Amino acid sequence: MESLTACPPWLLDEGAALLSRSSSGRLPHALLLSGVDGIGKRAFAQWLSESLLCREPNRSMQTGVRLGACGECESCRQLLADSHPDYKKLVPEGANAAIKVDPIRALVEWLQLTASQGSYRIALLEQADTLNRSAANSLLKTLEEPSDHAVLILSATKLGALPATIRSRCQKITLKMSDPALALDxxxxxxxxxxxxxxxxxxxxxxxxxxxxxxxxxxxxxxLKAWQDLFLHKGSVGRISDSLSDLDTSLCLATFSRWCLLAAKQRQMLEIGVNPAVKQVLSETQERLKIEQWFTLYDRLLQLHRSDSASFKTQTVLEGLFADIRIMTNG
Ligand SMILES: [Zn+2]
Structure with missing residues (x-):
């Protein structure tokens, strides 16, 4: 049997704070969840919705504070069956993966209706940074005059891609790693x-x-193959960047920056918990740059990753970078 969503452990404090605001009637009508890729925005939004809709929420024995959905009441059973009348979720669709105006109009109308089970009526907008302009405009009215029971939960990685008019009408919550030990576990x-x-x-x-x-x-x-060919001067920069053209730019930059850090570390550091194939290639290429040069390259990769380079073609971003690496490793 399917189960309800668990709150990612490193976000429990944030979750408890929101549930306690709900208990005292101070839950904002619109929440905008942000945070790095993979921090758990989707799971958190889902967990929060389920917890808010549950009729018999679990509570802390000590404080009586809401902890999450029970998984057994009628509301929870409807959520499990994907048939809850007061819950809707929109995700980007179509070739250009955007949230379009028609589904938003339907959602806005639906949000005006009274919650059929008397508590909240919750709409989730995943990847809200993909709202197109007319969809964003349609949403605005709901944000300006929310009905009492409506809760809109938006999640977005690129906050800057959302119109300021939307951002300013939502309570912004940045989801952060509260304790890395929880994530490792x-x-x-x-x-x-x-x-x-x-x-x-x-x-x-x-x-x-x-x-x-x-x-x-x-x-x-x-x-790994590209890294090896690049640092050991096998094949042209054009051919190597071409070999990565189907990959996501962010993935290339993130992987290479991690390897730079590993390469910059001492040989014995490299022994700890690194995949053997990566270890092999890094030890073959480690001598190609001095420690300071590895860090310089690492900084450059981070900068590229943080800038909007992810929206350019992988090949264009990588070609320039690879040409410079070839120059660095020529001596
Ligand atoms: Zn329940």
Whole structure:
């Protein structure tokens, strides 16, 4: 049997704070959840919705504070059956993966109706940064004059891509890693090397799990080959960047920056918890740059990753970078 969503352990405090605001009638009508890729925005939003809709929420024995959904009441059973009348979720659709105006109009109308079970009527908008302009405009009215029971939960990684008019009408909540030990413990049954996987994923545990999928392991193989050819001067920069053209730019930059850090470290550091294939390639290429140069390269990769380079074609971003690496490793 399916089960309700668990709150990611590193977000429990944030979750408890919101549930306690709900208990005292101070839950904002619109929440905007942000945070790095893979921090758990989707799971958190889902868990929060389920907890708010539950009729018999679990409570702390000591404080009486709401802790989450019971999983057994009628509301929870409807959520499990995907048939809850007061809960809707919109995700980006179509070729350009956007949230479009028609579904938003329907959602806005639906939100005006009275909650059929008397508590909240909750709408989730995943990847709200993909709202197109007319969809955003349609949403605005609901944000300006929310009905009493309506709760809108938006999640977005690129906050800047959301119109300021939307952002300013939502209560912004940045989801953060409260304690990395909690994430490592959560990861230990899901990935081989939690510590390395979490670093590689830029601190997003859900991304770390996604990275260890078969598809991503195949990408890692391509990246390793490219790294090796690049630093050992096998083949042209054009051919190497071409070999990565199907991969996501962020993935390339994130992986390479992690390897730079590993390469910069002492040989014995490299022994700890690194995948053997990566270890092999890094030890072959480690001598190609001095420690300071590895850090310089690492900084450059981070900068590229943080800038909007992810929206350019992978090949364009990588070609310039690779040409410079070839120059650095010429001496
Ligand atoms: Zn329940």
């Amino acid at each position: 959560w990861l230990k049954d899901q990935v081989n090397d939690p510590e390395a996987a979490l670093i590689e994923a830029g601190g997003g545990p859900f991304l770390a799990v996604e990275n260890s999928s078969d598809e991503n392991l195949a990408s890692q193989e391509l990246l």
